Amino acid sequence: MTTALAPSSALSAADRCDRCGAQAYVRVTLTSGGELLFCAHHGREHSEKLRDIAITIHDETGRLEATPTVTVDDER
Numbered sequence: 001m002t003t004a005l006a007p008s009s010a011l012s013a014a015d016r017c018d019r020c021g022a023q024a025y026v027r028v029t030l031t032s033g034g035e036l037l038f039c040a041h042h043g044r045e046h047s048e049k050l051r052d053i054a055i056t057i058h059d060e061t062g063r064l065e066a067t068p069t070v071t072v073d074d075e076r
Ligand SMILES: [Zn+2]
Pocket: 017, 018, 019, 020, 021, 022, 038, 039, 040, 041, 042, 043
């Protein structure tokens, strides 16, 4: 008895960018049936092209902004 993974299941720390090996925040399902994983940087870099070849783009880059690592307080 197995539970099928939902196609839109959340990305985990084990998912890695196909380009650089960083943690993946974007999952792209291609019209060909394949799947690509990108970090926030490469997801953004390829987003224009991906829109042409992807069925769905699952984007979790918003989670990055929700996790502040640096406090920027020198705006003046
Ligand atoms: Zn990357």
